[in-house]
Structures are given as C-alpha cells and as structure tokens.
Amino acid sequence: MKRIRYIAIYGVLIIGLMGCKKEVANPDSSNLNVLPPLTHEGKNTFGCLVNGEVWVAYAPFTVGGTIALEGSYHSDIGYLHLRGNRKNNDLNHNESINLRIENLFSSGTFTFYTNHHVSRGLVDYSDNFNCSNYYLDTNLIRESTITYFSLQKRIVSGTFEMDLVNPSCPGDTIKIREGRFDWCY
Template identity: 35%
Template sequence: MNKLPPFLLLAALLGLSQCKKNDPYPVDQLPPETQTGQRTFGCLVNGQVWLPRGNSGTANYSVYYDPTFRKGTLNVSAYRYQSESATSRQDIILFSDSISAVGQYPLTIPNHQEALFHGSSGQCEFYQNGNQYRRGTLTITRLDLQAGIVSGTFAFTLYKLGCDSIRVTQGRFDKKL
C-alpha cells in the first residue's frame, strides 16, 4: 500500500480548509427575533440575506408609528447599498394603517397595507399603486407605547408580468420609537 508523504497530506488538508462553503442556513445570518427595542431589521430576499447597509445621509432603518392617524399607522423602512455605487440602492418598505394591537395584518390593500421593494431595476420596480400582484402578512409581536417599542415579523411576495418575482421571507424588526 502506498502512503502519502506527511507534507502532501498536510498541504491537502490546508487547501481544503480554505474552501468556503455557502451557508446552507442563511436565516442564521439574520438578527434574532427580539421584542426589546434592539434596533434590528433583516429578512431573506429570494433566499439571500438582506440587511440594512450604507448611508445616504439618513438612517438606513427607521420605524414610525402614529396611533392617532388612520386608527394607528405603522411605517417600517430600510435600505441598503449593494456596492459603492449610488445606483445600487435597494429599499424595503412596509406600511399599514389600522394597527392598534398585537396581531397579524395583510399587506395586500393598496394605499392602506402594503409592502414595497425598490431597486430591482427599470420596469421591474415594485412601487406603491403599481400594476402588480402582492401577497403577504405583517405580524406585530409587540406594540408597547409605554416602553416605546414596536417589533414584528413579515413575509411577502411581489410579482409583475415580465419581471422576476420578489419573495421576502423570515423578515423581522425590533425598534424603539
């Protein structure tokens, strides 16, 4: 039986240790689902980790809640730059009215409860009032005005004829107001 010299075996092991594997569980790279005002936001967009990143002079993640407008209006928005280019910006925006308590809300009613995605390119932008299919839910897990904390989870799908669909899953946010 032929034995490999020890230095060849060591070189092979070192070479294999340098291989990078894709994380089979990208959800593990997302921030945890918390309800303590941790200032976290993250989701998977078409199976890829999406986190706020970069700065355009404004916060790359914000949450606004007004309990007096339209029976409770919530706006959650985040953006990221995929590269150094100013044209590589992507935005995820969730907004809903009639939110006054913990619970599940649809993201399918134009101008009242929607999920938007900007930044895919050209005609395949998913703007408010666009001609597109949308399905999704926003689940508020904590709405505590005394502590000033709102947190929740979300998932949605956007589709427009001639465009790739946008599937957002495992979404979570947690923020002090």
C-alpha cells in the same frame, strides 16, 4: 447671549437622547449575510430573505444621508410605516423595503396596507433587480405578525413575508420570507 444659546442647544440634545434608547442597525460589513435575531428590545434591526438571499438593512453613517431603518407610527389611527434601507456603494446596493400596517393597536397578524394596489414593497435604486419598483399585490402573500407592541416603551417588533410584482415585468415576482424587525420609534 451666546451662553444662553449653548445651554438651550445642549438642553434640547439631552432631552432628545433621554427618549428611547436606540442602537444603530448598522452591522459591520462582514456580518451582512446573517439575519438579525428576533428581539423585542427596540434594537432597530430589520432583515429578511429576498428570493432566498439575506437582505439586512444597512447604511454607512453620513450626516444627512440614508438611515438603515426609518419610519413613523401614528398612535391615533394605528398606522405604521417602516422602511428598511440597504446602501453599500462598494457592493452596488441601494434598495429599500417598505411595510405599511393599518389599525395597529396591539400584537397580532396584519395584512399590509396596499393603497389601491400601488404600494411599493421594494424599491431598487441601483438596478440590481429586473425592474426598479415592486408592488404589493392583493392576490399574493403580504402579511406581518406583530410579536411585541408597547406604546409606553415605543417599541414594535414582528415578522413579515410578502410577494411583490411589477406589472411592467410579467412573471417576475420577488419573494420576501423570514422577515423580522425590532424598532424603537
């Protein structure tokens, strides 16, 4: 009985690993000041400039812990939710940037989905910014250009930019520029 259980476990692991070739988007800590290159290979990279400073998705490996890049794509309705996480306890970073796109069935330019003007674009769990939650505003920049999209290879890549606000912090706008991602789902 134990042998059957081990065979079943190894079978599930092998099938899971045969899916998409994933590379972990965990650059070494000496390279966190460089944006990832614009690629279309499903390298699981995510980075941007936040108010002019380089922000790269990074999370040290821990079992059950934060993952540098996570998300979901629902092919039946074309809904993409992608979240880049940056966690580094030594640097007091624990933040995430969220992208949500509707009607994504091919490459093109898309306006981010705002969910009745309350979609969080940046969440700061470590209080490095003036406020902890910044939201997409329908009157400000909030778009992504999908440069590569393949249902067969399960890869979506693109660029993005957005301005984020927090109604509790008037006049405090976060400007995200030169964003790029390359994700294998």
